[in-house]
Amino acid sequence: MFDRNKLIHISGMLITLAALWLLLSGYFKPLLLFFGLVSIALVLVISLRMELIEYDKPDVLRQTLRSIPYGFWLLVEIFKANIDVCKRILNPSLPISPRLVRITSTQRGDLARTAYANSITLTPGTISIDVEGKEIEVHALAELGEETLATGEMDRRITAVEDKGYV
Amino acid sequence: MSEFINVLAYFFVIGGAVAIVIGLIGVYRMPDFFTRLHAASIVDTLGTIFIIFGLLLYSGINLVSAKLILIMLFVLITTPAAAHALAKSALHGNLRPMLDGEK
Amino acid sequence: MFELATGLILFAMLLALVLAIIGKTVYDKILAVNIFGTVTVLFIALYGFLTQRPDFLDIALVYALINFVATIAILKFFEYGDMGRSSHINEEADI
Numbered sequence: 001m002f003d004r005n006k007l008i009h010i011s012g013m014l015i016t017l018a019a020l021w022l023l024l025s026g027y028f029k030p031l032l033l034f035f036g037l038v039s040i041a042l043v044l045v046i047s048l049r050m051e052l053i054e055y056d057k058p059d060v061l062r063q064t065l066r067s068i069p070y071g072f073w074l075l076v077e078i079f080k081a082n083i084d085v086c087k088r089i090l091n092p093s094l095p096i097s098p099r100l101v102r103i104t105s106t107q108r109g110d111l112a113r114t115a116y117a118n119s120i121t122l123t124p125g126t127i128s129i130d131v132e133g134k135e136i137e138v139h140a141l142a143e144l145g146e147e148t149l150a151t152g153e154m155d156r157r158i159t160a161v162e163d164k165g166y167v
Numbered sequence: 168m169s170e171f172i173n174v175l176a177y178f179f180v181i182g183g184a185v186a187i188v189i190g191l192i193g194v195y196r197m198p199d200f201f202t203r204l205h206a207a208s209i210v211d212t213l214g215t216i217f218i219i220f221g222l223l224l225y226s227g228i229n230l231v232s233a234k235l236i237l238i239m240l241f242v243l244i245t246t247p248a249a250a251h252a253l254a255k256s257a258l259h260g261n262l263r264p265m266l267d268g269e270k
Numbered sequence: 271m272f273e274l275a276t277g278l279i280l281f282a283m284l285l286a287l288v289l290a291i292i293g294k295t296v297y298d299k300i301l302a303v304n305i306f307g308t309v310t311v312l313f314i315a316l317y318g319f320l321t322q323r324p325d326f327l328d329i330a331l332v333y334a335l336i337n338f339v340a341t342i343a344i345l346k347f348f349e350y351g352d353m354g355r356s357s358h359i360n361e362e363a364d365i
Contacts, residue, residue, distance in 0.1 A: 023230070023233050023234070023237070024234070024237075024328070024331075026230045075216070078212050078213070078216070079213070082186070082209055082212060082213040085193070085205060085206070085209055086186070086189055086193075086209065086213075089189060089190075089192060089193035089196060089206060089209075090189065090192075094196060094197075096197075096202060098199075098201065098202055098264060098265060098266055099266055100264065100266065117247075117251065118244070118247040118248065118251075119247075121208070121247035121248075121250050121251050122208070122211075122212060122243065122246075122247045123208075123212075124205055124208045124209050124212060124213075125205055127201070127204055127205065127208070127250060127251070127254050128251055128254075129251070129254045129255060129258055130255060130258070139201050139204075139254065139264055141202060141205045173271070177271060177272070180272055180275045180316070181274060181275050181278075183275070183312070184274075184275040184276075184278035184279050184282070185278065187278070187279060187282045187309060187312070188278055188281065188282050188285075190305075191282050191285040191286060191289075191305070194285075194289060194301075194302075194305070195285070195289070200295065200297055200298060200301075203298070203301060204301065207301055207304070207305050210282075210305055210308055210309065211308055214308075214309075214312065215308065215312060218275070218312050218315070218316065219312075219315070222315060222316070222319055225319065226319075226324070231324045231327060234324075234327040234328070234331060235315070235327065237331060238311065238315060238327065238330055238331050238334055241331065241334045241335065241338075242308060242311060242334050245334065245335075245337075245338035246304075246308065246338075248338070248342075249304055249338055249341045249342065252341070252342055252345050253297060253300060253301060253304070253341070253345065256297070256345050256348065256349045257295075257297045259349060260295075260296075260297065260348070260349070262295065262297065
């Protein structure tokens with residue numbers, strides 16, 4: 001009745017929910033563990049009825065693992081962009097030159113494109129304003145943000161996380 | 168060694184607080200709404216990362232540090248979505264961004 | 271040990287509140303409230319360490335989620351005029 005792919009997704013959600021419950025509560029008494037089990041089962045039943053789990057994503061685990069090095073790379077980028085924006089704010093003459101830029105993204109899925117737009121917004125100095133199909137409209141504070149986006153390295157890395165490849 | 172780590176944690180937390188104050192000064196100085204969003208994202212990224220990292224160093228590895236990492240992940244995932252929603256609805260509300268040529 | 275940082279964060283919260291009062295457009299006010307929420311999350315986390323009671327982190331976690339939902343809800347209210355309607359105009363998803 002259950003195929004293998006479906007079973008993997010449901011058990012993965014079960015393990016994630018159980019780990020989250022243990023992390024947030026920190027209790028190991030039998031009664032409280034029973035209550036936790038009941039709440040996990042309730043959430044699982046609700047999300048099955050709402051059809052929240054997407055079964056047609058075979059390598060979601062590998063994508064999650066591949067996104068960890070990308071997260072550390074993004075932290076370094078955020079740090080560099082922050083220093084630039086802080087310098088501009090503390091400069092008495094306020095050297096900003098705001099501009100609108102349109103860039104094209106190369107991701108296939110919606111999730112990866114959302115991750116790209118969110119990474120752009122998370123980096124200070126660039127904010128994604130609008131997404132239409134494959135084009136993203138970006139408001140940049142100064143030249144540096146526009147130049148960093150024009151190299152397209154962030155786009156390449158997210159596409160590599162989405163497909164098989166090197167990050 | 169633990170004294171050194173505590174001092175390092177102290178400097179990270181102070182650095183995060185200073186970053187938050189710098190971001191708010193930027194919000195006050197910027198000329199229009201869209202540039203204010205850039206200054207606000209300093210508060211959300213540099214302030215959050217520095218303060219949570221300092222508290223992580225101070226607490227060591229236990230259940231508390233897992234909760235700290237969860238807080239940082241929540242803040243870093245939700246604030247860009249909120250900033251994008253603000254920018255998009257400001258654009259729909261007929262608020263034109265000030266561009267470089269028309270300064 | 272974190273008294274100075276807590277004082278700076280309280281000052282930043284005051285600045286955000288003043289911005290929420292003097293902001294010209296409604297978006298400036300929402301931005302100020304959003305900043306205030308983020309800073310409050312960090313303040314609650316720091317306060318837990320200041321008083322040696324790390325249980326405060328649970329409150330900070332919940333506050334981070336509520337802050338996001340509040341910002342989105344207020345924006346939706348100002349964009350569409352009421353909370354009940356779906357974001358797609360064509361779909362009549364009313365009760």
